[in-house]
Amino acid sequence: MTELLKISLPDGSVREMEPGSTPADVAAAIGPGLAKAAIAARVDGELRDINRPFESDSELALVTARDEDDALELARHDFAHVLAEAVQALWPGTQITFGPSTDDGFYYDVKAPADRDPFSMDDLPAIEEKMREIIKADKPLRREVWSRQQLIDKWEAEGEAFKAEWARELPENEELTVYWSGEDWLDMCRGPHLASTGKLDPQAFKLMRVAGAYWRGDQKNAQLTRIYGTGWLNKKQLNAHLTRLEEAAKRDHRKLGREMDLFHLQEEAHGSVFWHPNGYRIWRQLEAYMRRKMDKAGYREIKTPQVMDARQWEQSGHWGKYRENMFVIPDEVPNTEEDGPVISGEADWMALKPMNCPAHVLVFKQGITSYRDLPIRLGEMGCCHRNEPHGALHGIMRVRQFTQDDGHIFCTEDQVVREVRAFCRLVDEVYSDFGFSYQIKLALRPENRFGSEEMWDQAEQELRQAVIDAGLATDEYGWEELPGEGAFYAPKLEWHLTDAIGRTWQVGTIQSDRVLPERLDASYIGEDGEKHRPVMLHRAIFGTYERFIGVLIEHFAGRLPVWLAPTQAVVATIVSDADDYAKEAVGKLEAAGIRVDSDLRNEKINYKVREHSLAKVPHLLVVGKREAEEGTVAVRTLGEKDQRVMSLEDAIDMLRTEATPPDLR
Known part of the structure; x- marks a missing residue:
């Protein structure tokens, strides 16, 4: 007698099936509705064809269109x-x-x-x-x-x-x-x-x-x-x-960047951004905002060199693991012979820094550090260069020269979870100020890595525990662990922002690293009087200014919050008789700290409205003869159909409030 196959289902029941049966046969045995809906099967966890026969006793989960x-x-x-x-x-x-x-x-x-x-x-x-x-x-x-x-x-x-x-x-x-x-x-x-x-x-x-x-x-x-x-x-x-x-095409940051006159890209500096005055105004506001946040969180800002000796990068591990992405240059201008330039050897090579972390270790190593000094939080608006493949470049989202809101925390083993938890709170504050929701992922050890298994076990668990303690390791925050996606020296937490049309952007990170302090011989004097290795936490919130600005442009479709807008208001005249009043209004707005321009051109007001709407100016203050006589302005707000007439003083108060960064309100 042929022995029947035992097929275990998710509800705990077991179906006995003839040898040669398929998942489709099981679905049909359960009912015609399921037989029609089932499109595939997971057999012992493996996704399979619905008509592929079972080879042995199996666990079966039928797949329908609901399993999207x-x-x-x-x-x-x-x-x-x-x-x-x-x-x-x-x-x-x-x-x-x-x-x-x-x-x-x-x-x-x-x-x-x-x-x-x-x-x-x-x-x-x-x-x-x-x-x-x-x-x-x-x-x-x-x-x-x-x-x-x-x-x-x-x-x-x-x-x-x-x-x-x-x-x-x-x-x-x-x-x-x-x-x-x-x-x-x-x-x-x-x-x-x-x-x-x-x-x-x-x-x-x-x-x-x-x-x-x-x-x-x-x-x-x-x-x-x-x-x-x-x-x-x-x-x-x-x-x-x-x-x-x-x-998404309407929100494309490259298109809006041209319309708003923010930046441009060209072959003479392929992969780097030419920031125009309007775009750099956004940058400066973000930089000032992030400096305030970092100062409040106890970071000390530093500035480190752009170019360092290849031997430093070799010691850190980047020369072996990351060299193809680095821009390297000879330490001395080589002699030129008939067969081309003569370059002595790798020891005489320098490299533009692709990341700031080795330089921060060198700052940490100056002098003797006591355990009482820890944690030490160093921050840098650090410009880096990476030789990204030509085809991978994308507007200002992925470039070869970029600036990070970078930071490194040097701490003891006992301080790691607390510092990561504090960083989670800081990240939440920042992203909330910009109106972003986010998901958190833990990127685990890659196959090609430095460090012992015990080191990686500890680092991964520290990051995991900090997120659990912060109450963020939940479905609400899209908590997920990503095997093999960590850096070669450390696992990392990743923050994935969700924008206005549902796309996600990986932006912020923090990594728990024991490899670099070991390779670069960083140490502090412990309570026992002996040398100990600090743990180095690599962290960034914006990631890079270039990418974050690109994300903001697309998220807001160019209609940036007033505090970030390059030009927060334009005073536009209807008739030339109002020119003097417009100039007076601009002066008062500037005195109140508003980024304001005037438009006194001899053009129809509808033309001016269209032009400044295309440039995404938040508020257009329209003035004519009546407004000049009454000391008022007609406020046209971007995206709103109706205009509001108010006194110039009330308009200044409104703009002053909206122009205040969220962390200063």
Whole structure:
């Protein structure tokens, strides 16, 4: 008699099933509603096809569309396969490579046939139509196990050079799988997939753009075309996503930066920002705000060199772990011979600092430090340089030269949790002042790291305990631990801000580091009269000024709070008879500390209103002959339809209140 399989369900019940049964059979046995809703399964925790047979007794959790993370991953993976199938159906001879899911969709890298140009945006409508045709055909997606040689033979016979190359590198002893779409198209893939193409909503995807890509990401290899799409579970989700994209485009900090005359970027300093007067006004307000916060929290501000000897970076570990991201220069100008410059050796090299921490250790090491002096909190508005890849640069969000609101706390082992907890409170104050909600993540030890396991255990637990003590390790704050995402010298807490349209931005961090004090020989004299290593806490709240300003611009759609706005008010005249009164009003506003301009041009007032609205000036104070006679102003506030008439004195009081930074109110 054949022994039945025991399938354990999340509610604690156990179903006995015949050998060869699948999760779909279990769903059908439970009821027709679940049989229709189930799209995949977690078998012993592994996400699998709904029709893949059980191999043994198993724990089963059926996946439905309500399990949105799993459902979206499956749908996007399937959309990618349907995309590849559609392209090959339309243009036989197209070679396919790989097509993963992404955070909001999918892509597939393909190489066009030799008899046509690379794919372009003009091809997307036809591809979309073919994809819908494949989806509506409801083609079964069927898994098979193949040998490595079978894969190689198939791809070589069909002229799939890229797939054949990859298949030749697959291990012989690994289970290699392919998925059929119907009976006439397949791709090699680990899976899992939905049961058929018809499980996808044909109205829930859109192809977005094409871009160049290189086979295996190497510029020396063949150039491919990457076709990007966004994919969702239904049309409602797709429309919501497209609306978010449209709103994000309106908020793009690069676009608003031009309109508000804040900054510009150009090739002569690629990856660095040219700040205009308006943009630097925002910077200065943020810098003054952060200085007040750091002063109040007991930080002592320092300034350290931009360039340090390579031997210092070698000792800290950055030369070995981070050198490809550093700008390095010879210590002396080399002699030039016919075959080019002569550079002596690495010992004579210098580097622009990619981070401030080694320099802060050198400041800490000056003189003898007692345990009574700890904690020592050092802060620096530190300018750093990192040689980011050209393709990774993005406006002012990711640049090569940046300034951090950096700080390092040197403390005893017993002080770590208390200092981290205090930092959590400080971060909460700052982000609340800007109206941000946030989530907290703990990034744990990476594979490539310095330090002992015991050291990492202790550092991770300290950060974890501080967040627990602060009451932040909860679902409300999105608490999550991220294996492998810490720095090479320390785990870190990360603060992820949520902006006005629901996007998240990783900004603030604190790291508990024992590696750098050891490598750079930092010490203090303990109560026992002996030398001890301090713990070094690396922390930042804005992260970098460049990125934080970019986030603020997009969060507020350029309509910055009055205290941050470059120009807080403009006094605009309707007629030239009011020019003298406008100048008088500007003088009084300036005396009250308001950043104000005048607009006395011989232009219609509606033109002036439109221009200053585009520049996102919070308040326009309109004055004409009547206002000049009565000592009033007509206040037009950005984003409001109606204007308010008030006395100049009341307008000054209103602006003075709004222009006061939140920490000074």
